[in-house]
Amino acid sequence: MGAPKQKWTAEEEAALKAGVLKHGTGKWRTILSDSEFSSVLRSRSNVDLKDKWRNISVTALWGSRKKAKLALKRTLPTPKQDGNSTALSIVPVGNDEGKINSSPPENSGESPRYDASKRSITSLDKIILEAITSLKEPRGSDRTSIFLYIEDNFRTPPNMKRHVAVRLKHLTSIGTLIKTKHKYRIASGSVTTG
């Protein structure tokens, strides 16, 4: 499947760092809602931000065997006004070096430059789109709803094989499918999902 594991781009990381500088650590939802970062971080959740920050902090404190546990606690609670300099001592704003972080020079704006990650839409993707469509929620559906829908409607039962056979026979009988020499094809005029 496409991309299990959404690797953080340099741009997203920069946005996160800027967000922490502006709002402080632990204000993940706030950062996410800030229009200054929301577009770049639109595919990330508040928890993602927290996790990424933890990870950044760990690698930033490289040299001492401190662990992630300290990293988060070390950071500033929520700078109301003070410490712009304080932040520096703790926040991994420090620029990376010796890291394989090569931001494409041609991009400085925030245009969706999703490299070759496009690919064709997988089957599961279509199901997802169908789920969202079927749920018909005006503001869209959340992950739980989508999952529940799929779980209830598309879950593969243990004896799926048998059921597939039964359904194939049925679909053939009602003319949706045409069977020829053990091969099934969709009768013209039939509609698939989506």
Add this chain to the structure above:
Amino acid sequence: MGAPKQKWTAEEEAALKAGVLKHGTGKWRTILSDSEFSSVLRSRSNVDLKDKWRNISVTALWGSRKKAKLALKRTLPTPKQDGNSTALSIVPVGNDEGKINSSPPENSGESPRYDASKRSITSLDKIILEAITSLKEPRGSDRTSIFLYIEDNFRTPPNMKRHVAVRLKHLTSIGTLIKTKHKYRIASGSVTTG
């Protein structure tokens, strides 16, 4: 001096396969905790299981995702359930019970519920059509191909949740979906390639 590379025994490998069959891939810790396998696999970690499974899959690769489509067009070996060949069908096809979909979702979600009164069958038809469409075989696809396609794309329930999450993020990242406050909606003009 360390561990001289502990080679996997046939027994361990069998236990791993059985474990995957029972719990699905990606449930390494669960497999390890299962008393049915814990004794045999007692010297292995969850990461070991994952690594071993990867190694197995790499060479066995007949029922695996990536190549599924290619493989399918090449007359696939009717999935036999021996246990001697190298991990092919990962899907819990094993049991034959006359029951369908007794899913005990670990959720009692909230969020605008849709009416979950129509159970699988109707939706299974959609999947079937989906499979046939996706397989794009000029003369149609046979039952085995269809079934394997479905298995391959919707594998085991335990992983479904994760897969959905991953795909949601991906779809969001490429602009097909738009995420707002944990809600996903379809961007106008989304594609639906086959």
Add this chain to the structure above:
DNA sequence: CGGTAGGGATAGGGTTCT
């Protein structure tokens, strides 16, 4: 109920050994 901190599991790239 929504958000955060933390613990811990998984995925995938790398490395070492054979």
Add this chain to the structure above:
DNA sequence: TAGAACCCTATCCCTACC
């Protein structure tokens, strides 16, 4: 050169706790 076993850690998930 390849494959198997193992290591590293970014990312993701679950749960307790406000």
